[in-house]
Amino acid sequence: MFNILPISVLAMQTWLGIPIRPEPGSTIAEGVDKLHFFLTGITLFFTFIIFSAILYFAIKYRRRSENEQPAETKTHLSLELTWTLVPTGLCAIIFVWSSSLYFANSRPPNASMEIFVVGKQWMWHLQHPEGPREINELHVPIGVPVKLTMTSEDVIHDFYVPAFRVKKDVLPGRYTSIWFQATETGKFHFFCAQYCGAQHSGMIGWVYVMTPADYAIWLAGGSKGESMTQAGERLFAQYGCNTCHKPDNTGKGPSLAGKFGTQQPLKDGRTLLVDESFIRQAITNPNSMPLAEFAPVMPTFQGQLNEEQILQLMAYVKSLGAPERKVQ
């Protein structure tokens, strides 16, 4: 069954002369294609049945004289039940298959390498933790799970890689993420798939999938800039964060060492998980989440830091965890 799909698709594409699916470039692509072509089969099958039935009945029972009087219609409960329950059963099968595929596809594997994406009108900024920053291009190694953590500077965008069968909206003010593991080297389109204004159709780029060796070379040979963590550390000092967030807890704010991934109590009694959203909100809207043991005197940096800088600060804060606790 597994091999029938690529073979029949290839046959169809050769016959039609045009591709009918994007080249499957990730671990989930074949699975999604299988479901898609199953649904295609069902669609064509039932369309064919209905079209044929209509054609057959329309011809066989065509009116031959104006005096024809068709017999009285009787209700047929068993027929009604059949064509209610069969589609229901079919839908149940599709639902279960699709949902389990979706759930499996939505959880990034633990050892994912993380890349940070900021979409803005009308371009994509992609930042590797090691430092290299790309515009409208994404270089990744083959065979490694990659997690993209994404946000927008302005309106809602969407990051879509057809070959990988992944897509997720990119929203302002929060983070969304997708993951993929590439299975083919080469270059693959990515598109913005949520209308975002004038150059929406120009907000496109390429994913370059390379062998791990080539990727390592590319990573090292890129602009010898600072890594995200280093950039974050620089910003931490530049914007005076270190005057309150002293590592020995003597400042007005808490020390941030080892805080990422912990539960933090707030003044109103709730506790929140210190994740990416927490850090972002703490930077842009600190007064909305006053901490339990501290005076609410942190100023907001909304408008002073752009999304990329916030991500760099976040990388820095994450890096302040205890060495044994490697958080992804």
Add this chain to the structure above:
Amino acid sequence: MSTAVAEVPGARPVNYLNAKYGIRSWLLTTDHKRIALLYLVSITFMFFIGGAAATLMRMHLITPGGALVQPETYNKLFSIHGIVMVFFFMIPSIPAVLGNFLVPMMVGAKDLAFPRINLLSWYIYVVGALFTLYAILAGGVDTGWTFYTPYSSTYANSHVIAAALGVFISGFSSILTGLNFIVTIHKMRAPGLTWFRMPLFLWAIYATSIIMVLGTPVVAITIVLVALERLLHVGIFDPKLGGDPLLFQHLFWFYSHPAVYIMVLPGMGVVSELIACFSRKRIFGYSFVAFSSLAIAVISFLVWGHHMFVTGQSIYAGLIFSLLSFLVAIPSAIKVFNWTATLYKGSISYQAPMLYGLGFIGLFTMGGLTGLFLASLATDVHLNGTYFIVAHFHYIMVGGTVMAYMGGLHFWWPKITGRMYSDAWARFAALLIFVGFNLTFFPQFMLGYLGMPRRYATYPAEFQVLNVMSSAGASILGIGYLIPLVYFIYSMRYGPIAGPNPWRATGLEWQTPSPPPTENFEETPVVTEEAYAYAQMAPPAAVAGRNAGG
């Protein structure tokens, strides 16, 4: 009741068209039939505006770099196309034209429950349309018909408020129409017309009206919030001010998903009438079809989240919406099977109305089945925001509703105007529409799966072949829609005079002259038969004698 027609031998008898002359008698009419024609003129006008936008779009997309307009203009074209087609054509079309004309007649009443509110609803429609036309003429709007925030509330530089107001105002037209239908169907059925003796068109209109009155107010208030946010720069949907852009989407789709059923249910009602008449048989599974209409109306309110699967919403929410979305497909499937079964052992003729009806069944089946791809979470991730979605909804709305609307117009035209059109030309146009439609939209399914996003003014070169096919189909489709304009107008003056019941159909509307007198019936009819009592109908020879005098 004064009549302006002199008593000349051979003159047409007094009917709703010639009872009074003069523009005031039309603009201040409370006659549901005249109001239906007022709507017919306005929505036909809006249809061709939306169609013009679509024509320009498809011409532009012949080349990957964009052949015709700047991207900013293209964005305005698809926004205008969507807004005009959805709010000013699709939603009113069958209810406001065919519903207004037929509902009182089908229930055996002289008019709707609230004739003046009916006229008011037309005026509200016109005012809404004027706001939207202003937005178009003043430079256009480029938010898409979906007005997603924060683009529409904070970033767009086009005439958003004017367009939003146009949509907001037109919503009240919809609400009042639905209200009128609900009260009429509940309270004004003729003696003997029980719920289960009603034609299925009335069941469909009733279900549609429920959605209209429950859903439209929510989008109305949502659009007002967007306009206010634009005006006052407050942060209802703008995250920089603490707002939630996804809240807009929830509120918007809470209406806009049921809205698509406002668009398709009346079409299904028309198709029931067409299939029954042109097979000369009662619809198979009448009560199943009736209850399916209600089920669709109810479940339609529970599925809106399937437009938001990739927004980052909880995967558990996605699960629930996916399940319910599959559920809403079942009643539609039941209807398709019942219509097809009606053909079995019927007596089938192929006049234009029937061709449209049969076309509806086939194309709606395909459109509906492609909905399964989108209810299914794993495939929707890949297909959302691509041309697959565009193809899916056009199959249902154009291949479905517009075909049903055309079928209904062709079916009831002799009743509305008292004239018959050329069936040969009508069948030719139907064929052209069917072929043009499929050529336009089938390639878009393929484009979508290949990854071409929607709302793109330019696209990668490898998508060109399919785009050219689609544009070629669009030109055929456009011609197909223009032809009926010609022969319909021609028929009003030169068409052969139609009798009261040229199709020999059942239904109270066919028991009156064509065109009907203003008060529809001389005496309130009493209903003694089931709907679609074709088996009990007298053969034509006996009927012809009676009809000659009518």
Add this chain to the structure above:
Amino acid sequence: MPKWLRLPLLPEGMPVAEATAVTHGPGSSQHAAQHIAHQFVDADQQHEAGTLGMWVFLVTEIMFFGGLFAAYAIYRGLYLPAFEYGSRLLDIRLGTTNTAVLIASSLTMALAVHSAQTGKRKALIAFLLLTMVFGATFLGIKAYEYVHKWDDFLVPGLRFAPTETLPAGVTLPNLQLFFCFYFFMTALHGLHMIIGLGIMTVLVILSRRGRFSADYYAPIEISGLYWHFVDIVWIFLFPLLYLIGGRY
């Protein structure tokens, strides 16, 4: 006044003399001083249709306000401290007074309907006028509140700069959001009240002309339904806007 210019306030219908000349079909009633619109078979049908129509309209109004209530609920959940603080900035005495005024107006409206049902024309007019007085009082107090908010720099978008320092957990944008809801919801409600006052003006005029009797009072009844609905919306608005601050 030409017939077409006369505002069609009530079903013009046919005077009784014509009504008997044209067949209505089975089920028509012969109430003497009735105005039965031409599309209805009898007075009962007209009454039932009008009542059902008003109920359906009220359902649409529930959905209309419902959108705002839903948005309010979501933002209150997200920004509770800001909403509570904003609520405390509202004048609870004026809000409570308004609530009492509106409830009183519903009482007088119900009494007006009762007067109509029992054919007491003078009482009907008196109670309608009293309802209008209460309604106008409500609007006057509301206007006073709005002006006060303007003076306090608490009008979102136009003039929003609260002078007091915000307590912990309350940010300026979130507070502005609360006031957005305060103004939008009460303004929408106020608009409905103004429309209600307009309807009552018409009813008073028609009552004085003797249009209503124990046999025909449907417009009073359904206008009463509308007014009660407007009252109920306020009953929900008042606690959600004024009482969530916990100042007691």
